[in-house]
Amino acid sequence: MKLSTRSEYACLALLDLAERHGKGAVKTEDIARRRKIPRKYLEQILLQLQRAGYVQSRRGAHGGHSLARAPEEISLAEIIRKMDGALAPTKAVSKFFYEPGPLEQSPALLRVLRDIRDYVADRLENTSLADLVGKKRG
Amino acid sequence: MKLSTRSEYACLALLDLAERHGKGAVKTEDIARRRKIPRKYLEQILLQLQRAGYVQSRRGAHGGHSLARAPEEISLAEIIRKMDGALAPTKAVSKFFYEPGPLEQSPALLRVLRDIRDYVADRLENTSLADLVGKKRG
């Protein structure tokens, strides 16, 4: 029932990039300082995000990272699936990572868990980085 | 974002007891066989459930386990909290296990996670063992 710090940091880092979208590259160091993320750990995460196609990076002086796609097109669901795997509370009710499990013995229990999965997926699918930027209240 | 096998097994074991509620003690061995749970592991889990007050046990010949409370009074939320801790996806939005975390930097993100937490908690609080027994469809 848990989100890893990896996912948390990934979301915060992408949010940082989304806020500066279109304004050039952002250094690892700056993100780390602003978001209070361990620097070397953040490097690892950014690299993963880059390989997954969310981030573009440029080396050298004035290098840094920027979003590779529009903030509207990146959902929380995608990010968390990349970092943590299934959104569902158990793989027995996962759409993307299904595996059989002991819970399949109880249809009633499965239904509760499926409801939860559906709500979580829906909420995260329909929240993009753009939705989070600048929304200090709402 | 995950439920442990411990929680899964605990729910299945309690469900097994709920189905036989009022009909005497049920042996570890029988639950293990019916639910396909590793025996020694199940012992551990039942012991924990007993200490938490959900289960009564009797040793010796014709011993076994039975529910210590009515099936209506045991919710999935309670069980999972005992076994796994917080229901919330991150402690920053947990009511019972709150701890500060990096996500608190983004109110918008927090709101999404809080919504998820509320839904999960509500759904699990309002589902009791009694609700799961005998509901083969619904």
Next chain:
DNA sequence: TTGTTTCTTGACAAAGTCAGTCGACAATGT
């Protein structure tokens, strides 16, 4: 060219969690 900045890559590691297993012991019923 040389140096500086910044990302890239792979290896490593400490700590914790998960999913069990094992063996000895205590209580109960016959």
Next chain:
DNA sequence: ACATTGTCGACTGACTTTGTCAAGAAACAA
């Protein structure tokens, strides 16, 4: 007595989490 059944604590192996380290490659500047 004796078989049955739960209780308890220790232990283990695999995996995940949360990072750190060091060497290298690309970009830019002087």
